[in-house]
Amino acid sequence: MIGVISLSFPIVGVGFSADRRTALELFFANLSDDCGIAFVLVPHLNEEEAGALDEMLTGQARLPVIPIKDGMAVQPGYAYLAPADRYVEIINGTLRLRTPEYANGLRTPIDFFLRSLARDQGAGAIAIIMPGSESDGMLGIKEIRARFGMDMVLDESAVAHDGKPANGLVGWLADYLLPAERMPAQLLSYTRDSTVWKAGDDPSLVKSCAPDVISKIFSILQAKTGHDFSLYKKNTIYRRIQRRMHLRQMRSAADYVRCLESNDDEAISLFNELLIHVTSFFRDLEAFEFLKKHPLPDLLSRNQLPDFRVWAPGCSTGEEVYSLAILLRECLEELKLDCFVQIFGTDIDAAAIDTARAALYPLTIAGEIAPGRLPAGVVLTFAGIDAQKQ
Numbered sequence: 054m055i056g057v058i059s060l061s062f063p064i065v066g067v068g069f070s071a072d073r074r075t076a077l078e079l080f081f082a083n084l085s086d087d088c089g090i091a092f093v094l095v096p097h098l099n100e101e102e103a104g105a106l107d108e109m110l111t112g113q114a115r116l117p118v119i120p121i122k123d124g125m126a127v128q129p130g131y132a133y134l135a136p137a138d139r140y141v142e143i144i145n146g147t148l149r150l151r152t153p154e155y156a157n158g159l160r161t162p163i164d165f166f167l168r169s170l171a172r173d174q175g176a177g178a179i180a181i182i183m184p185g186s187e188s189d190g191m192l193g194i195k196e197i198r199a200r201f202g203m204d205m206v207l208d209e210s211a212v213a214h215d216g217k218p219a220n221g222l223v224g225w226l227a228d229y230l231l232p233a234e235r236m237p238a239q240l241l242s243y244t245r246d247s248t249v250w251k252a253g254d255d256p257s258l259v260k261s262c263a264p265d266v267i268s269k270i271f272s273i274l275q276a277k278t279g280h281d282f283s284l285y286k287k288n289t290i291y292r293r294i295q296r297r298m299h300l301r302q303m304r305s306a307a308d309y310v311r312c313l314e315s316n317d318d319e320a321i322s323l324f325n326e327l328l329i330h331v332t333s334f335f336r337d338l339e340a341f342e343f344l345k346k347h348p349l350p351d352l353l354s355r356n357q358l359p360d361f362r363v364w365a366p367g368c369s370t371g372e373e374v375y376s377l378a379i380l381l382r383e384c385l386e387e388l389k390l391d392c393f394v395q396i397f398g399t400d401i402d403a404a405a406i407d408t409a410r411a412a413l414y415p416l417t418i419a420g421e422i423a424p425g426r427l428p429a430g431v432v433l434t435f436a437g438i439d440a441q442k443q
Contacts, residue, residue, distance in 0.1 A: 062090060062091060063091070063177055063179055064091045064093065064143070064146075064174055064177070064178070064179070065090055065092050065093070065180070065181055065240070066092075066093050066166055066170045066193075067093065067094045067180075067181045067183070068095045068096075068097065068162075068163030068166070068167065068181070068189065068193070069096055069097070069182070070096070070097045070098070070184060070189075071096075073207065076207055076232075077183060077233070079232075079233035079234045080233045080234070080237060081116070081132075082234075083233075083234045083235075083236075084115060084116070084237040084240075085241075086115040086116055086130070087130070088129075088240075088244075090129060090130075090240070090244060091128060091130070091132075091133070092116065092131070092132040093127070093133045093141065093143070094132055094133065094134045094135060095141060095162050095166045096134075097162060097189045116131060117131050117132070118131075118132045118133075118134055119133050119134065120133075121134060121135050121148050123148070123149055123150040124147060124148070124149065125147065125148045126146060126148075127143065127146050127147070127148060135166070138153075140152070140153045141162070141165075141166050141169075142166060142169035143166070143169050143170055143174075144169070145173065151165075159419045160189070161189045162189065164189055164190060164192045166193070167194065168196045170193075170197065170202075171193070171196040171200045171202060172196075172200075174202070175200050175201065175202070176200065176201040176202055176296075177202065178200065178202035179197075179202060179204070179240070179243075179244070180193060180194055180197050180203075180204040180205070181204070181205045181206075181207075181236060181240075182204065182205070182206045182207065183207040183233070184206070184209075192418075194227075195331060198228075199331040201292060201296050203228050203229075203299075203300065204227060205227065205229040205236055205239065205240065206227035207231070207232070207233060208230050208231055208232050242302065243300075266307060266310060267290075269310050270306075270310060270313060270323075273313045273320060274320060274323065274324060274327075277313075277317060277320040278320065278321065278324045280401060282327055285327065290327065293326045293327050294306075294309070297309070297322060297326055301319070325402070328369075328401070328402050328405070332369045332370060332372045332373055333421050334373075334375065334376050334421040334422050335376045335422065336372070336373060341376060341380060344380060345380050349384045350384055353381075353384055353388055353392075354388060354390070356392065358392075359393060360392060361381070361392050361394050361395070362394075362396075363377060363381070363394070363395070363396045364396075364397045364399070365377060365396060366400075368400050368405075368406075368409060369405050370408040371405075371409025371412065372414070372418070374396055377396055378394070379422075381394050382394075
């Protein structure tokens with residue numbers, strides 16, 4: 054993967070909020086100091102809260118906790134603490150401090166770091182999220198999963214006593230949903246073999262399997278989900294199967310076949326893995342800007358019908374569809390046209406369609422949408438159900 058620097062040790066980005074300090078303390082209390090892992094701690098805190106956190110970590114963590122300075126190279130066996138007033142990114146295994154750019158007034162230091170970690174480490178990237186009432190971290194997790202990394206999310210049911218309940222928008226993305234005290238053991242189990250945490254984007258293990266093994270996996274998926282993936286892009290299939298095998302810590306595809314046969318939940322997990330769901334508002338901004346400047350104004354101007362219809366196949370959780378809706382509204386206003394617009398979004402994943410229908414997204418989407426675009430609304434149709442979104 055271009056741009057990925059492969060290290061001999063895993064780097065774990067830990068994102069957490071002020072009301073998850075007790076969970077963070079539990080995590081480090083159960084982590085051995087010879088773990089061979091580097092941690093980058095990214096708090097979603099203000100400066101006053103960060104001071105109390107620094108004192109707590111220094112007294113409780115078994116690993117040395119080092120405040121991040123610009124240009125610091127990451128080493129195993131250390132925890133690096135990000136300052137509350139700066140963003141941190143990682144480039145070639147080196148930490149860089151950045152002045153925050155608040156999109157629509159929103160701070161998202163966790164998303165910022167995790168996205169850079171995904172770009173820098175690829176399949177070797179690992180995220181641990183201990184979310185509070187905000188949703189910072191969700192977009193970063195999506196990026197890490199897209200590049201075959203691994204994520205853990207704090208089980209909100211296990212921390213009901215520890216401040217506000219966690220934002221459930223992050224939990225459904227989790228590879229592992231665990232209480233804080235169980236996270237270290239699972240992390241060490243996953244990272245003890247470098248062929249697991251480094252090879253998620255190398256499909257060689259699955260490629261080497263006998264063709265009848267892969268065919269068997271396709272048959273199981275079709276029987277349990279009703280969907281046939283046999284004509285899907287092979288490299289993508291191999292990579293996603295291998296990622297699930299790594300998460301299950303299985304070396305043999307034959308063992309994984311037996312797991313799929315006996316475990317319906319794993320079949321659903323693999324199905325969801327193959328769907329990927331990597332999407333965001335105005336993803337590939339250049340394409341959206343091209344649409345707004347050329348095809349859409351021409352099509353709208355020439356439209357002689359009382360309505361204007363658009364179909365977005367493979368709409369996933371709806372972000373790109375709503376982006377189209379915003380774009381169409383802007384075009385209509387600029388052209389001073391008035392017509393009824395319908396966007397039909399379809400996807401094979403019923404859960405993704407439910408999210409698209411509800412149109413409930415984390416506040417962090419403000420970082421993806423230019424100021425002034427959020428209030429836009431249009432009549433949308435998802436799987437045959439109309440709803441006015443404002």
